[in-house]
Amino acid sequence: MSGNILEVDDLTVSFDTYEGRHHVLDGVDLTVGEGETVALVGETGCGKSVTARSIMGTLPRPPGDITAGQIRYRGTDLLTDADAHERVKGDEMSMIFQDPMTYLSPVYPVGSMMADVATYSGGKSASWWEVLKNLLGRRDNREEIRERSAELLERMRIPDPEGTLDRYPVELSGGMRQRVIVAMALINDPEFLIADEPTTALDVTVQNQILDLLRERVEERNLSMLYITHNLGVAREIADRICIMYAGEIVEVGRTEEIFDAPLHPYTRGLLDSIPKLTGFDGTGIDGQIPDYTDPPSGCRFHPRCPAAMEGTCDVEPVEDYQIGDDRTVACHLYEDGMEFEDAAAIAADEATYSDDEEDTVPAEAGTGGNQ
Amino acid sequence: MSDTESTAGDAAESTLARRLGDLDRIVYRFRQNPMSVLGLGLILSFVFIAVFAPWIAPFPHDAGYGGEPAVHFDQKFEPPSTEHLFGTDQAGRDIFSRVLFGTRLSLKIGVVVLAAAVSIGVPVGLVAGYLGGGVGMTLMRVTDVFLSVPPLVLALSVSVALEASLTNSMLAIAAVWWPWYARLTYGEVLSVKKETYVEASRGVGATSTRTIFRDILPNVLAPITVKMSLDMGYAILVASALGFLGLGAQPPTPEWGTMVSQGRDYMPGQWWYSTFPGLAIFLIVLGFNFLGDGLRDMFDVEVQ
Amino acid sequence: MGYRDYLIKRGLSTIPMFVGLSVLIFTLARVIPGRPARLALGPRATDEAVQRLREQMGLNDPIWVQYIDYMAGLVQGDLGQSLISERNVATDLLEYFPATFELTTLAMLIAIFVGVPLGVVAGQHKDKWPDNGSRLFSFFNVSLPPFWAGILLQLLIAFQLGLLPATGRIGDVSPMPVETTGLLLVDSLLAANLPAFVSAGQHLILPAITLSLAPIADIARMTRSSFIEEYEKDYVEGLRTHGIPNRLIAYKYVLRKSFASTLTIIGLDYGFLLGSAFVVEIVFSWPGMASYGVEAILQKDINAMVGVTLVVGAAFLIVNFAVDVLYGFFDPRVWHEGDSE
Secondary structure (H helix, E strand, O other), X not given: OOOEEEXXXXXXXXXXXXXXXXXXXXXXXXXXXXXXXXXXXXXXOOOHHHHHHHHHOOOOOOOEXXXXXXXXXXXXXXXXXXXXXXXXXXXXXXXXXXXXXXXXOOXXXXXXXHHHHHHHOOOOOOOHHHHHHHHOOOOOOHHHHHHHHXXXXXXXXXXXXXXXXXXXXXXXXXXXXXXXXXXXHHOOOOOEEEXXXXXXXXXXXXXXHHHHHHHHHHHHHOOEEEEEEOOHHHXXXXXXXXXXXXXXXXXXXXXXXHXXXXXXXXXXXXXXXXXXXXXXXXXXXXOOOOOOOOOOOOOOOOHHHOOOOOXXXXXXXXXXXXXXXXXXXXXXXXXXXXXXXXXXXXXXXHHOOOOOOHHHHOOOOOOOOOOO | OOOOOOOHHHHHHHHHHHHHHOHHHHHHHHHXXXXXXXXXXXXXXXXXXXHHHHHHOOOHHHHOOOOOOOOOHHHOOOOOOOOOOOOEOOOOOEHHHHHHHHHHHHHHHHHHHHHHHHHHHHHHHHHHHHHOHHHHHHHHHHHHHHHHOOHHHHHHHXXXXXXXXXXXXXXXXXXXXHHHHHHHHHHHHHHHHOOHHHHHHHHHOOOHHHHHXXXXXXXXXXXXHHHHHHHHHHHHHHHHHHHHXXXXXXXXXXXXXXXXXXXXXXXXXXXXXHHHHHHHHHHHHHHHHHHHHHHHHHHOOOOO | OOHHHHHHHHHHHHHHHHHHHHHHHHHHHHHOOOOHHHHHHOOOOOHHHXXXXXXXXXXXOOHHHHHHHHHHHXXXXXXXXXXXXXXXXXXXXXXXHHHHHHHHHHHHHHHHHHHHHHHHHHHHOXXXXXXXXXXXXHHHHHHOOHHHHHHHHHHHHHHHOOOOOOOOOOOOOOOOOOOOOOOHHHHHHHOOXXXXXXXXXXXXXXXXXXXXXXXXXXXXXXXXXXXHHHHOOHHHHHXXXXXXXXXXXXXXXXXXXXXXXXXXXXXXXXXXXHHHOHHHHHHOXXXXXXXXXXXXXXXXXXXXXXXXXXXXXXXXXXXXXXXXXXXXXXXXXXXXXXXXX
C-alpha cells in the first residue's frame, strides 16, 4: 500500500538467555500510514518494547536475534541495509522513552545532551579530536543548535527554556524531564516517532499535557507515530488505529472507535471487559498468565486462556490474519478471511465471551486515565 | 521468597538445602573458570610441597630440617645447576630446598593469622550483630577504631613493641586483620536478622544459640570463606614484607621474605638468591588470588 | 547546596579529623613501644642517665600534658627531636618528604594513565580478550611482592641491560640542581638544568613503575566495573537510539559518570602509597620519608614516628579533600543533595 511510512512484515525475534531461547516475537505484522498514529497495545511482557527496539535498530544482538521478517521504512528494508538503518535512525525516526529520569544522563546539563543529539544523529561518527572538543565544551554551530533547542523547549511549554538548557536533570520535575525527552526526540524534525509508554511514569495531569503536545506535533508536521502502551484509555485518546498485541503476536488491528465498539478477538474483548466502568467493576478479567516464551503454546498463543478455544484447531494450527470488513484484521480461528463485519460481530457476541452477562458488548464509557 | 506461613524450621532448612542444592551449579561454574582451577592447582601443589618437603627437597638439612641448618662454606654462591636448582647462598646452603621448606612457613603464617583473625573477628561480629543495641554499637566502635589506623603502621608498631620474631609478626598481622571479619560478620548478621524466618523462629521459642547456628551461620559462611581465601594471599604478602624488613622470621629460618632481603646484599652477582624465593611468594599469592576470585564468582558474593 | 558550600563543608570537616588522628597516633606512639629512653641510650647507660633523658623528653608527664606540649610545638614548627638524627623532626621531614612525594605522585600518574584506559577498554569489550587479558594483568600485579618486583626490575633493566640506574635519586651531574621545592624534576626544570633533569628522571622511572603496579590493578578494576555498570543504564540506550557515536558515549557520558568511583580509589590508593612506599624506597635506596619512618619505628624514635605518621595522615586527609572536590565536579548530584525533587 502506498502512503505507508512503516511496514513491519512477519517480524520474528528470539532471545538467548541462560534459561533458554525465548521466542518473543512470532511473525509480527504492523503498518503505520503517513501522518497516522497507531497504538500498539498489550500487557507487560507481550513484546511491545522488543518490537519498538527492532524497528529502531537498538535491539542488543546478541542476545537478541532477528530470525525472520522485514522492516520497511518508506520501502527500504532496514534489516538488510544496515547503513540505511543507521541513517534513518535519529534523522527520520526517533523515539521517546518511559522513564525520563533514567533516560537522561545525570552528569550533564540538558542542553548538552540535546546539542549532541542535534549534531550526531543520522549515523555520523566522532573522531577523537571531536570527542576532545566536545568534552571541552566547544562544538560547531553552537549558537544555532542552542537556539533550536530553546525554541523546542518553549514549544513544549517549558517555562524559562534558556535556563532549563543549563540545568541538570536532577533539578527538573518529572513532567519537565519528559518534555525534555520529547524535545530531544523532535529536535531533528523526524517524520516517524515511536513512543514507548511515555506517560506511564507520570501522573494523570502531566500525562494529558504530554499527550496534548504530541497531538499538536502530529497535526503541525504530519508526524507519523507508533504509540506503545498497555493503557487502552490512553490509546483511545491518541490513536487513529489500534493494534492489540499478545505474547508476541498481533491479534487484532482496526480503527480506534471501531475496536472499542465491537472487539472481535477474545483477548481484546477480555481487555475491554477488564476496564473499570463508571457503573462498577464487573469485568471478570482473563484467567491465566502470559506464556513461557521458551516453550510457547502451539497454534494460537492465546488458546490456553481463551474461552472460545476450539480443540483440534486453536491448539494446532497457527493463526493467520483474517480481513474482516474493510478495515479490521483479526488473528483468530473463530473467523474467516473476508467475512462481513456484521457476521463477525455476531460470532463475537455469541462465543467470545467471558461471562454470561449480556452486556459484554457495551463499549467502555470511561477509559482508565484521560479525562476531558 | 519464603512464605510467611511456613514454619521457621522449614524455612531455615530450605535455605540450607537451597545452598547445598546449588552445590552442583556452583561446582559447575567453578570448573568453567580456568583461572580458579589454575589457582586451585597451584595451591594444592604448594600444600603438597609443604607436607612432603622433607622427602622432595634434595638437601633438607640445609633448610634446618632436623636441627640447625647445615652450612657448607665450600659450596657457597654456586649459580643454579642441576644439583642446586636455585643455586646456593652465602653459607653454601641449597636455596631450592630452603624455598621448599619456606612453603611450610608461609602456609603456616597464612593459616595461623587468618585463624586468629577469624576466631576473634567472627564472634565479635556475631555477638554485636545478634545482640544489637548498646553492646553492638560499642563493639563496632572499637572495631572502627582499629580499622582507621593505617594497617601497616599498626602491624609495624605491634611487631616492634614485641621482639622481632615469626610468632610476633603473626600476632601483629592478626591484630590488623580481625576487624574486617568482625565487620563482615556483623553486616551479614544484620541482613539475615531481617529475614522473616529468624523472627518466626524466635517466635516459636527456639533458643538464641539455635537460631545462630541454624539460621545465621550458614549464610555467613560463604562470604567469610571467600574473604579468607582472598586474604591468604595478602597475609602472606604482608608477612613476607615484615620478613624483608627484618621483623619477622630471623635468619637462618628459611622464610621467603627474609631470604629476599638477604639476597639484596649480594646483588647483582648472585642474582638467584633474591629471585627464587620472591618467585615463590609471587606464585603462592597468585594462586590464592585466582582461587579466591573463583570462589567469589562461584558464590556470587559481594566481598571486598 | 551549591558547589562552593559543599567544598567549604568538606574542607572544614578535615580539621576535626586531623585532630582525632593526631590524638590516636600520639597515644599509640607513647603507649606501644616500650622504654624508648632506655633503648636510645643503650643497655649500658646508667639508670640516672635514662631518668634524665625521660625528664628531658617529658616522658614522665601525664599523657595529655605531653599531647598539649606536642601540639603547641607543632604549631610553631617544632616536632621534637629525633633520636637518630638529633635534629628537629620537622627539619628531617622537610628534607625527606619531597622525595617521597615526587615518587608517589609519579607512580600515581602512571597508574592513572595506564589503569583508566585499560579499564575502559576492558569494560567496552566485556568478557572478550581485552577484558580477560587486563584481568590477568591485574591479578599478576597484585600478587607481586613489591620488594621482589623492584629487585627484578633492578636485575633486569639496571644490571643486565644497563638501561637505567638501580639506586639513588640522581646521578653525578654538575651542576647539581638547586633545592627550591625539593622535587628534583621541578627544581632542575626551573633552573633549566637539562642534565640534572634527565638524570633525576632516569632515577625515578624504575621505582615509580614498581610502586605503580598495585594501583594500576586497582584502578583498572574499578574503572572496568563502574564502566560496565554505567554502560547498562538506560540513558546509554537513549543516546544510542538517537544515533550518538559509541566513542562519544563511552568517553563523554559513561566515563564521566563512572569516573567518580574510580576517583575514590585513586584517592585511597594515593594516601596508602604515601604511607607504604617504604619497601620500594628501601630497595632503590631512595632517600624518602617512608624509609625514614621505618628506621624510626625500628629504632623506636618516638618523635620521628609521630611526625611521619602525622604527615602521612595529613596528606591522606588533603588527598581525600581533593577527591571530594573532583568528585563534585564529576557527579553534580552530590552537591545537589537537599534540593527539592
